[in-house]
Amino acid sequence: MVENRFYLTVLTHAVLITGVFFLCFPVWMALVASTHPASALSSTPIPLWFGDQGWENYSQLLSGGLPEAGGVPVGQMMLNSGLMALGITFGKIAVSVLAAYAIVYFRFPFRMVFFWLIFLTLMLPVEVRILPTYDVITKLGMLNSYQGLIIPLIASATATFLFRQFFMTIPDELVEAARIDRAGPLRFFWDILLPLSRTNIAALFIILFIYGWNQYLWPLIITSDESLYTVVMGIQRMVNSGEQLPVWHYIMGTAVLAMVPPVIVVVAMQKLFVKGLVESEK
């Protein structure tokens, strides 16, 4: 038995390590490639260790405009991505927490109809409704604006549904105790419901931020003004920059930079997130 265990342990670890390798290798390659001059990457063998161009490449990316990316500094693109991702995240959380609050705690006509309508939109991701949405945004004059980037992506059936499920686990007696304690609907929401949802909000924040940050199709069709380009779009443009050879060192550098904010968000929120999983406060 003990021996069997040993081989099993070796085997499982071997599988896991292989998996980690396959996951990490592209990231490693991107990191390495971003520190070489362009010439090093278009000739074999491709370097597997850091070059000496890291500093130049990154400072060029962050400050100077690259003709391949439409002359927009990556810093500007990251700022755009960040604003869009944060706008979507905060918007989605605010709207869905309020919608769930209404659906769970208030009796109004057609309550369940509204719930199912929201639920149905789960089946309509951005890509499916992209043409009508584009039409609406055009008529509202929101092309080439942050509002245009953010607002259409805010409505969220998923988050509404998650908050609804969470609110339904909150015991009725808590609501009743608050009513007896003279907490009106708004007080109850602020003083009790929101604090109790803290860890749910943190988890959703991570997921939604990454969702927002990685948006590609919608920003692509809604923006033609280069100063509004997002970093995901920027990478795509650099890859397809026409006749010349792709500027792999810049592309990889941009990809590395694009990974940083999501990583920061995950690391920063992780504590709350895990805390929420470990200690149940209900």
Place this chain on the structure above:
Amino acid sequence: MAQVEIRNLGKVYPGKVRAVSGASADIADGEFIVLVGPSGCGKSTILRMIAGLEEVSEGDLFIGGDRVNDLEPGERDIAMVFQNYALYPHMTVRRNMEYGLRNEGLPKDQIAARIAEAARTLRLEEYLDRKPRQLSGGQRQRVAMGRAIVREPKAFLFDEPLSNLDAKLRTQLRAELRALHVRLGATFIYVTHDQVEAMSLADRIIVMNAGQIEQIGAPLELYQKPATRFVAEFIGTPAMNFVEARPVTAGLKIDLPEGASLPGPCAMVDQLAAPAHIGFRPEDLVLEPQDGAAGLRLDLQVMFAEQLGADTVIHARLAGQSDPVTIRVESAQNPAPGATMTAYAPNAALHVFDAATGQRL
């Protein structure tokens, strides 16, 4: 502090589920009243209507003389303690107790004074900065009581506050509740399904059955003169025994189950005109016939005996009926299963109820 009056209170839940009908009671200022009854009989529904958590479907509700049917719970000036504590999990004990007062807009120093006072009364001083999850069940329920006390309400409402606690803690908190009531002199309305709890706490008990009030009275009154068969059976442990009596020719001959007989005259039973249930408490049965009080004679076969220490409960069978008879005797007795024995219920210990209506005759 105030009296509470319910008049013809009725409740129909959505879906036409009738939970309570025609409930009337006057609860005096400072009284400790306990609503007791089996699970599902509508006790919580009445309490929740008083609290304002359920709409009143029928009848009127007065607190301190004012009709409060249409007031929000927060406007009724009542406080409630729930079975599962219902503390705000993210707030400290202090914040939990403060919350209602802050919403009322009470000045900070007054809030602090009331919290300090309540914490002292309930021995919660060291726990004020803890979160509810860091407390035991008994401590949590004390916090919930503290949250009620600091409000200084007109009436305290309790919905089975001790049911989640273990037996020992329950006894302890029961004593604390009683002491608290004496100390505050406030009106307490308390719901429980446990008749022992009801007997030990109440000034007066309201016994409920199937959405209706069966009887209202002091604990001893209910024990000694139950108004219905239901109350007779519900109050007292072990429960009251019954034998069926049917008049064969009205007022002349009474038919009793085999093994039961009336050796002498017994006015209550002899004059029966309709079938009735004769009840007698296990503790009222004696093993020797009493002079001058003929009563009911029972020839029994012992099934088994429970020796509880202070006394012994004998479960025995009467030949003519399926329901066993229980007898409570001193602990020295320990009859063997299968043995025959004779027990007597003196006339004065008999309770007679109409078989059709369940009313006391």
